[in-house]
Amino acid sequence: MTRAQRAGRYLVLTGFFLLLAGPLLWQLSLSVKGPGDDLYAQPPQIIPSDPTLDNYTGVLDRVPVLSYVWNSGLVALIVVGGNVAGATLAGYALARLRFRFRGLVTGLFVVALLVPIEAIIIAQFLLVRSTGLADTLLGVALPTAVGALNVLLMRNAFQSIPNELEEAARIDGAGVWQRFRHICAPQVRGVMTVVAVFSFVGAWNDFLWPLIVLSGEENYTLTLGLNRLRGTFVSDPRLIAAGTIIALVPILAVFALLQRYFFRGLQAGGIKG
Amino acid sequence: MFRQPARFVLPVVAALALGACGVGGSGSDDTTATVSGEIKGEITFQTWNLKGGYEEYFTGLVTAFQTANPGTTVTWIDQPPEGYQDKLSADAAAGSLPDVVDIGPEAAFTLAGAGMLLDLSKTDPDAAKDYLPKAWDANHFPSLGGTYAYPWYLNTGPSFFNTALLDKCGVDKAALPTTFDALFTAGQTMASKCKSGETMVGRLPAIETFGAYGVPLMNAEGTTFTFNDAKGVELVTRYKQLFEAGGLTEATLNELQTGEVDAFKAGQVGWLPGSSYTLKDLKSTAPKIAETVAISPQITNDKPNMYIESLAVNAKSKNTATAVAFAKFATNRENQLGFSSKAAIFPSAAGALEDAYFTTDDGTPEAKLRVESAKAVSEAIVYWPAAFSSKSVDFMREQIALAVLGKKDVQAALDESVKYAQDNLPK
Numbered sequence: 001m002t003r004a005q006r007a008g009r010y011l012v013l014t015g016f017f018l019l020l021a022g023p024l025l026w027q028l029s030l031s032v033k034g035p036g037d038d039l040y041a042q043p044p045q046i047i048p049s050d051p052t053l054d055n056y057t058g059v060l061d062r063v064p065v066l067s068y069v070w071n072s073g074l075v076a077l078i079v080v081g082g083n084v085a086g087a088t089l090a091g092y093a094l095a096r097l098r099f100r101f102r103g104l105v106t107g108l109f110v111v112a113l114l115v116p117i118e119a120i121i122i123a124q125f126l127l128v129r130s131t132g133l134a135d136t137l138l139g140v141a142l143p144t145a146v147g148a149l150n151v152l153l154m155r156n157a158f159q160s161i162p163n164e165l166e167e168a169a170r171i172d173g174a175g176v177w178q179r180f181r182h183i184c185a186p187q188v189r190g191v192m193t194v195v196a197v198f199s200f201v202g203a204w205n206d207f208l209w210p211l212i213v214l215s216g217e218e219n220y221t222l223t224l225g226l227n228r229l230r231g232t233f234v235s236d237p238r239l240i241a242a243g244t245i246i247a248l249v250p251i252l253a254v255f256a257l258l259q260r261y262f263f264r265g266l267q268a269g270g271i272k273g
Numbered sequence: 274m275f276r277q278p279a280r281f282v283l284p285v286v287a288a289l290a291l292g293a294c295g296v297g298g299s300g301s302d303d304t305t306a307t308v309s310g311e312i313k314g315e316i317t318f319q320t321w322n323l324k325g326g327y328e329e330y331f332t333g334l335v336t337a338f339q340t341a342n343p344g345t346t347v348t349w350i351d352q353p354p355e356g357y358q359d360k361l362s363a364d365a366a367a368g369s370l371p372d373v374v375d376i377g378p379e380a381a382f383t384l385a386g387a388g389m390l391l392d393l394s395k396t397d398p399d400a401a402k403d404y405l406p407k408a409w410d411a412n413h414f415p416s417l418g419g420t421y422a423y424p425w426y427l428n429t430g431p432s433f434f435n436t437a438l439l440d441k442c443g444v445d446k447a448a449l450p451t452t453f454d455a456l457f458t459a460g461q462t463m464a465s466k467c468k469s470g471e472t473m474v475g476r477l478p479a480i481e482t483f484g485a486y487g488v489p490l491m492n493a494e495g496t497t498f499t500f501n502d503a504k505g506v507e508l509v510t511r512y513k514q515l516f517e518a519g520g521l522t523e524a525t526l527n528e529l530q531t532g533e534v535d536a537f538k539a540g541q542v543g544w545l546p547g548s549s550y551t552l553k554d555l556k557s558t559a560p561k562i563a564e565t566v567a568i569s570p571q572i573t574n575d576k577p578n579m580y581i582e583s584l585a586v587n588a589k590s591k592n593t594a595t596a597v598a599f600a601k602f603a604t605n606r607e608n609q610l611g612f613s614s615k616a617a618i619f620p621s622a623a624g625a626l627e628d629a630y631f632t633t634d635d636g637t638p639e640a641k642l643r644v645e646s647a648k649a650v651s652e653a654i655v656y657w658p659a660a661f662s663s664k665s666v667d668f669m670r671e672q673i674a675l676a677v678l679g680k681k682d683v684q685a686a687l688d689e690s691v692k693y694a695q696d697n698l699p700k
Contacts, residue, residue, distance in 0.1 A: 040538040040559045062325060122366050129367050211356050212363040217324075227353035232322050233428075233617060234554040 024248075030241035031055050039237055055242035059229060062239070065246060067218070068225035072204055073250070075141045075221055079203035080196050082145030087195055088188070090146065091154025092180050096166070106155070112148040117209070125212050139213045140221065144203060150195045157191035158184055193261035200254050204247075222247050308396050310594040313344040317371035318599060321582070324351035330615050338602050345595055358383075358663070365389045370587045372596035373603075376422055378411050378659035381585050385414060385421040386699040391586040392419035397597065403605070408621035411581045411655035415495035416698070422583035423604045424621035426612065429579035429653050430548030430646055432572055433555070437565040438543045442467035449569040453486055456544065456572055457511050463543060464520035472520050475542035476533040477673050478508055480666065484656025485573040491658050498661070498694045501687035509676055509683045516677045526674040538562055546571065549646045550617040552638060568642060571649060579653035581621065617643070619650045626651050665694040 001009075029046050033039065036050030059065060093099075094106050124143055125134075133139030161184055169183045185192075207223045214220060226243040229235075323331065335347045350371065352360055358380050364370045365384055376384070384390050393400060394413070400423065401409050408424035436446040439459075443466040450456040460473035480500070484490055488505040491498055515521050528536070537545040538559035545551065547568075555563040571577040584600040586593065602608065609620035610628055620626065631647035634640050669690040676686035 035557065036560075038559060038561050040535070040540070040562070042539060122363055125363050126367055129369065134367070134369065208356055208359065211353065211360055215350055215364075215369075217350070224353050227355050228322065228325050230322070230354045232326055232354075233548075233550045234557075237558060 027241045027244050030238055031245050033238050055236075055238045056246070058239050059226075059242045059246060063225050063228055063243075065222075065225065065243075068220055068222040069250065071137060071219060072222040074137050075210075076200050076203040078138070078141035079144050080200050082141070083147055083150050083199040084192055084196050086146035087150035087154045088185065088192060089180075090151045091156075092158050092184060094151065094155040095158035096180075096184070097176070106152075109148045109151050113152075121209065121212060124209075128213060134213060135215050135219060136213075137219055137221075140206075140210045141203070143209070144199070144206070147199060147202075150199060153191055153195060154188065157188040161187050190261055193258050197255065197258055201251060204251060308391075308593050308597050310592075311344075312342045312595050312598045314592040314595055315346040315348065316373060316590065316592050316596050316599060317348045317350060318373045318603075319371040320349070320351045320375045321357050322352065322354040323375070327612070327615055330612060334603060334608060334611075337608075338599055341602075342595070342598065345599075347599060368589065370589070372587050372590040372592065373600045374585050374587065375425070376583055376585045378422075378581060378583070378655065378657070379662060381412055381422050381583065382414055382417075382659035383662075383699075384585070385417055385419065389588055390421040391588045391590075391593070391597070392421060393423070393586075394418075394420040400601065403601075403623050405621050405623060405626075405651070407579075407652075407654055408581055411659070412583050412585075414659055415493065416660065422585035423600045425582050425584050425604050426609065426616070426618040427579050427581050427621050427650055427653075428548050428618050429571065429577055429649050430546070430551060431568050431570055431642070431649070433537070433545040433547040433551055434567045434569065435537065435540060435543050435545075435562060435565060436567045438467075438471055438540060439463075442471060442543070444473070444543070446567060449567060450544070451570050451572055453508075453511070453572060453574055457515060459543075460515050460520040461518055464515065464518040468519065470522055471541055471543070472522055472525070473543040474512075474515065474521055475525055475536045475545065476528050476530065477526060477670055477677065478512060480658070480661050480669065481578045481656040483508060484654070485571075485575060485578050487574040490656065491660070495658070495660060496698070498658075498691045501684065501691045505687050506683050509673055509687065512673070513677045513679070513683065517679075521677070526677060527670070544572075548617075549619070549642060552642055553617065568638075568645075570645070575654075577649040577653040578656045579619075579650055580657070581655050619647060660698055661694055662697050665690070665697055668693045 025046065026044075029048060030039065032051050032053065032055065033048040034050035034052035034054065037045070037048055094102065094109075128134055128139045128143070131139075133142065165187075166179050166183055169179050174183070205223060206221075207227070210221045210224055214224065217225075226240075226247055229239050229243045318335070320331065331349055331351075335349050338347055339345055361370070361374065361376070361380055361384065365387065370384075370389060381390060385392070401420075404424045405427075408427060409420065412422040412424065413420040432449070432451070434446070434449050439446045442463040444459045444462050448455075450459050456473065463471065463473045478486070480490065483500050483505055486504065486508045488502065488508060489499045512521065516526075525536075533542065534545065534551075534554075536542040538555065540562060552563070552566070552568070555566060584604055586596045586600050590596045604622060606620070606622040606625045609622045610625050610630070612618070613620045613625075614630060619631070625631075626647050631644060634644045672681070672686040672690045675681040676683045
C-alpha cells in the first residue's frame with residue numbers, strides 16, 4: 001500500500017468516526033457546559049469554557065431518574081426475556097416442526113411486520129385497557145414481548161442448521177425437546193444475542209406506547225421521564241443533554257456485556273441468513 | 274405557547290369512532306345538559322408538562338380547592354411534552370380522558386367534534402364575562418355551535434432583533450421594523466449587503482402570520498378556509514421575492530419554530546418573533562446575542578397574535594359539577610394571577626391584566642418586556658383557527674416552500690393548502 005492510499009484510508013475512517021461519534025461527543029460536551037458557555041458560539045466549541053457537573057445533579061433533582069431506570073429496566077427485562085424465549089421457541093417450531101398451515105403462519109408473521117404501529121395503537125390500547133393492564137408496566141411490555149421480526153430471525157437461524165445434525169440426534173433417540181435444547185439452540189446463540197440486544201434497545205427507547213399506556217408518574221419509563229426535562233416554555237439544552245447521556249449508559253453497558261456474542265451473531269446472519 | 278405540534282398525529286377521527294364502540298357511546302346529551310349536583314367526590318386534573326417548573330403552585334392549587342370544597346379529592350397528573358395530542362386521542366377513545374384537561378384550541382376542536390367536551394355555551398353561558406372576550410372566543414367553534422373550554426393562560430411577545438447583525442448588514446437599528454412592509458424592506462437591504470447566509474427572516478409564514486398580515490383565514494361560520502385570497506397570495510409572493518434576492522436561505526424553507534430560534538441564537542437571523550420568556554432563554558443559552566438584542570412591538574398589520582391554553586371539562590365525567598367547579602377555580606382571577614407571577618405567561622381572566630404586576634415597569638428589562646407584552650395581550654387575537662390541524666400546518670409549509678422555490682404557482686400552492694385543510698375538517 002502506498003503512503004497516499006494509507007492516508008486516504010485514514011481520512012475516510014476519520015470522516016466516518018466524526019460522522020458517527022460526533023453527535024454523541026457534542027451531547028457529552030453540551031452536558032458539562034456551565035452557565036457561562038455560549039451554546040450557539042460560532043464556530044462550535046467542543047471543550048467547555050465553564051465546565052460543570054451541575055447539569056447532572058440538576059437532572060437528578062428535577063426528576064426521579066433512578067425510579068425511571070428501574071421501571072425501564074423491568075420493562076426491558078420482560079421484553080428481552082419474552083423475545084429470547086418466545087421468539088426462539090416459535091422460530092424453532094416454524095423452521096423445524098411439521099404441522100398444518102405452517103406456511104400460512106410464517107406468512108402471518110411477515111404480514112405483521114408490514115402493519116405500522118400508529119395504525120393499530122388505539123386498538124391495542126383498548127385491548128390492554130380491557131384486560132385491566134392500563135397504567136401498568138406489564139401493559140407496556142406485553143405487546144412487544146414476542147416480536148414478529150425476531151421470530152423470523154430465529155426461524156432463519158434454525159433453518160440454516162444442517163438437517164443431518166438433527167437426524168443424527170433423532171437416531172440416537174432424542175425427542176423434540178432434547179433436540180431443541182441440546183442440539184439446535186446452542187447453534188443459534190449468536191442470533192439470540194442479536195434478538196436480545198435489539199429488543200432491549202427497542203424497549204428502552206420506546207416512547208409513544210408507554211406514553212399512551214401509562215398515566216401515573218410512578219410507573220414512568222426513562223424515555224417518558226426524561227422528556228420532562230424539556231421545559232414548559234424554555235428548554236435548557238444542557239439539562240436535556242445530561243439526561244440523554246444518563247439514558248445512554250445502560251444501553252452501552254448491555255452492549256458491552258453482549259458484544260462478543262453480538263458480532264458473532266451479526267456474522268452468522270450475514271453469511272447464512 | 275410556541276409548542277411544536279406532535280410529530281405525527283394519530284388518525285383521530287377513526288380512533289374516536291372506535292372508542293365510541295369501546296365505551297358504548299352514550300347519548301349526545303352529555304355535552305349540553307346543565308350541570309347540577311353537589312361538588313363532591315374525586316376528579317382527575319391533567320396538565321401538560323407543568324410539573325417540572327411549577328409543582329409547588331399546582332399542589333397548592335389542589336389543596337386550596339380541596340379545603341374550600343370539603344369532600345372533594347383532586348388527583349393531579351402531568352403529561353410529558355411530546356405526543357400530548359396522541360395521548361388525548363387515545364384516552365378519549367378508551368373512555369379514560371381525565372375530568373379536567375389542559376388543552377389547546379386545536380385539540381379541543383377535535384375532541385369537541387367527537388362529543389367529548391362539555392359545551393359551556395349551553396351549560397355555563399354566564400362564564401363568558403369572567404374572561405377576556407378574545408380568549409373566550411378562541412374556544413368558540415362556530416361550525417360545532419358551542420364553546421368548549423375555560424380560557425387559561427395566554428402568551429404573546431414582541432419582536433427581537435439582533436442589532437449587531439443589523440449594523441453589519443446595513444439596517445438602521447434606530448428604526449426597527451414594526452410592519453410587514455418595513456420588515457421586507459429591511460430583509461431586502463440585508464440580502465444586498467450580506468451575502469454569507471445572514472438573513473432577516475428565519476422561517477416561512479405560518480397560519481398565524483397570515484392572520485397578522487390581514488388575510489381573512491376562515492368565513493364567519495367557521496366552515497370554509499379563505500386564506501388563498503389576493504392578500505394571502507401577496508404575502509407569499511413577498512417571501513418569494515425575498516428568497517430570489519437572497520434574503521432567505523434554502524435551509525429556512527423547511528424550518529420549524531425551534532429551528533428559527535436556533536438560527537437566531539447562532540446569529541444567522543436578524544428577526545425573531547418572540548414571547549415573554551425569550552429574553553430569559555437568550556440570556557441562559559446565547560449570552561452574546563442577548564447582549565445586543567433589541568426588543569420592539571410585534572410585527573403586524575392588524576392586531577397582535579397570541580396563543581392560548583385552556584381547561585376543558587370531560588363531557589363524560591362522573592363528577593361533572595366538581596370538574597366544572599375546579600376548572601373555574603383554576604382559571605379565576607386570583608389563581609391565574611398566582612400562576613402568571615410564577616411562569617412568564619399572561620392571565621385570561623377578566624381584569625387580571627390590570628393588576629400592578631402587569632402595569633408597573635420597575636426598570637428591569639424583564640419588567641419592561643412583561644408590561645409591553647401585557648399591553649399587547651389585552652388587544653391580541655388568537656389567529657390560528659382551531660379547525661386548522663397540525664397536519665394542515667405541515668402541508669401548508671411544504672406548499673409555501675414549493676411556491677417560494679418557484680416550483681409551483683403561489684396561487685396554486687395556497688389553493689391546495691386550503692383544499693387540504695378543508696378536507697381535514699370533520700364532516
